[in-house]
Amino acid sequence: MYCQKCGHENSDRALQCAACGEILVPVTKPPMDTLPPAAPYAPARTHVVGPPNHLVWAILVTLFCCLPGGIVAIVYAAQVDSKFMAGDVAGAQYASDQAKLWSWISAGSILVIAAGYFLLVMAAVISGGSQ
Numbered sequence: 001m002y003c004q005k006c007g008h009e010n011s012d013r014a015l016q017c018a019a020c021g022e023i024l025v026p027v028t029k030p031p032m033d034t035l036p037p038a039a040p041y042a043p044a045r046t047h048v049v050g051p052p053n054h055l056v057w058a059i060l061v062t063l064f065c066c067l068p069g070g071i072v073a074i075v076y077a078a079q080v081d082s083k084f085m086a087g088d089v090a091g092a093q094y095a096s097d098q099a100k101l102w103s104w105i106s107a108g109s110i111l112v113i114a115a116g117y118f119l120l121v122m123a124a125v126i127s128g129g130s131q
C-alpha cells in the first residue's frame, strides 16, 4: 500500500511507512468526497425512444383471434407510451414486456385452438369413415 503522507510504496502488511514512519491505515474504500456526484437520470424525451409498445401486435391478435388476451395486450400497450412520457421508464418497460407477453399468449392460443379444431375434425372423419 502507498503511504498517505509521503506516497512511498510499502508492503501490504506493513504497519508503518518505511520512508517517513507514518502509521499506515489500510484504506478499504475511497473517501466520500472523492466520488463523483451521482447524476440524476433525466432522459431527453425528445431524443430517447421508449420501449416498443407492441400495440400493433396487440390489435392484430385481438382482431384475428383471442379477444381476452388481446385486450390485456392492448391495455398494457397503451400504458407504455404514457408511462414513458411521465418519466416512469421502469413502468413503461414492464408494460412493454406484458404487452409482448400477452400478444404471444394470444397468438399461441390461436395455434392451440386451430390444432384442437384440426384434431376434432380428423377424429370426426376417422370415426365417420369407420362406420
Ligand SMILES: [Zn+2]
Residues within 6 Å of the ligand: 003, 004, 005, 006, 007, 008, 017, 018, 019, 020, 021, 022
Ligand atoms: Zn511515508
